[in-house]
Amino acid sequence: xxxxxxxxxxxVESTLNDPLAAPRQPDEGAPEAWLVFELQVIEGLRGIQxxxxxxxxxxxxxARRDVLSVxxxxxxxxxxxxxxxxxxxxxxxxxxxxxxxxxxxxGHRIRVAHLEALNGTPxxxxxxxxxxxxxxx
Amino acid sequence: xxxxxxxxxxxVESTLNDPLAAPRQPDEGAPEAWLVFELQVIEGLRGIQxxxxxxxxxxxxxARRDVLSVxxxxxxxxxxxxxxxxxxxxxxxxxxxxxxxxxxxxGHRIRVAHLEALNGTPxxxxxxxxxxxxxxx
Numbered sequence: 224x225x226x227x228x229x230x231x232x233x234x235v236e237s238t239l240n241d242p243l244a245a246p247r248q249p250d251e252g253a254p255e256a257w258l259v260f261e262l263q264v265i266e267g268l269r270g271i272q273x274x275x276x277x278x279x280x281x282x283x284x285x286a287r288r289d290v291l292s293v294x295x296x297x298x299x300x301x302x303x304x305x306x307x308x309x310x311x312x313x314x315x316x317x318x319x320x321x322x323x324x325x326x327x328x329x330g331h332r333i334r335v336a337h338l339e340a341l342n343g344t345p346x347x348x349x350x351x352x353x354x355x356x357x358x359x360x
Numbered sequence: 361x362x363x364x365x366x367x368x369x370x371x372v373e374s375t376l377n378d379p380l381a382a383p384r385q386p387d388e389g390a391p392e393a394w395l396v397f398e399l400q401v402i403e404g405l406r407g408i409q410x411x412x413x414x415x416x417x418x419x420x421x422x423a424r425r426d427v428l429s430v431x432x433x434x435x436x437x438x439x440x441x442x443x444x445x446x447x448x449x450x451x452x453x454x455x456x457x458x459x460x461x462x463x464x465x466x467g468h469r470i471r472v473a474h475l476e477a478l479n480g481t482p483x484x485x486x487x488x489x490x491x492x493x494x495x496x497x
Contacts, residue, residue, distance in 0.1 A: 270445030
């Protein structure tokens with residue numbers, strides 16, 4: 224099987240340190256956080272402004288990669304679902320998607336509201352939210 | 361810099377073969393496509409059904425990784441933007457996000473409507489669309 228290599232472009236700086244205490248979704252009490260970028264990718268941030276909605280793509284480095292099915296939200300009374308039917312962090316490629324609101328920018332640091340990613344989580348990419356992502360079909 | 365390794369879980373089977381002719385967004389004429397999964401991840405698909413909205417995460421294998429800013433949509437009359445302000449495929453980690461509608465499932469193959477990914481594109485992950493992804497804030 225081909226292996227593909229990712230290079231982190233930055234890291235999450237957050238007060239969230241405990242995976243078990245972390246909110247599962249941002250509307251469940253996720254705090255503000257800083258996205259701290261590598262200096263060599265700063266040019267890539269040009270155009271991002273406070274008020275923008277972005278998708279932060281992370282590498283969930285504390286997740287397991289050998290899990291293919293889970294009880295939704297860890298509730299064993301619920302039937303097991305394939306991880307691709309859930310947002311469980313545990314999956315073959317532990318890529319996290321986090322919709323976030325930009326509140327401030329300071330050099331290579333971007334402040335976002337309501338990020339459920341843990342402190343130290345590697346950042347892989349940032350993309351703007353498009354109308355097509357949010358449209359109901 | 362730490363390197364992280366991805367293992368493709370499948371591949372896109374599509375009539376789209378030419379990167380220059382491919383639609384930039386799914387509402388610009390993207391065709392139906394098959395997502396063909398590796399047999400060893402089939403358990404992870406349990407629960408995905410026709411009618412579901414999913415986010416397909418791909419590796420844009422024909423993209424450049426050394427590009428940090430672009431003219432939006434290739435229009436040189438528009439000011440250069442950092443790639444993290446755009447959905448350009450060219451970026452340090454060429455991860456593609458594609459919202460898609462599941463129309464059929466056949467074993468390890470999932471049919472989706474309107475996928476703008478090219479034939480042969482590696483698939484990294486599939487996630488359900490959550491209310492939080494689509495909510496206007």
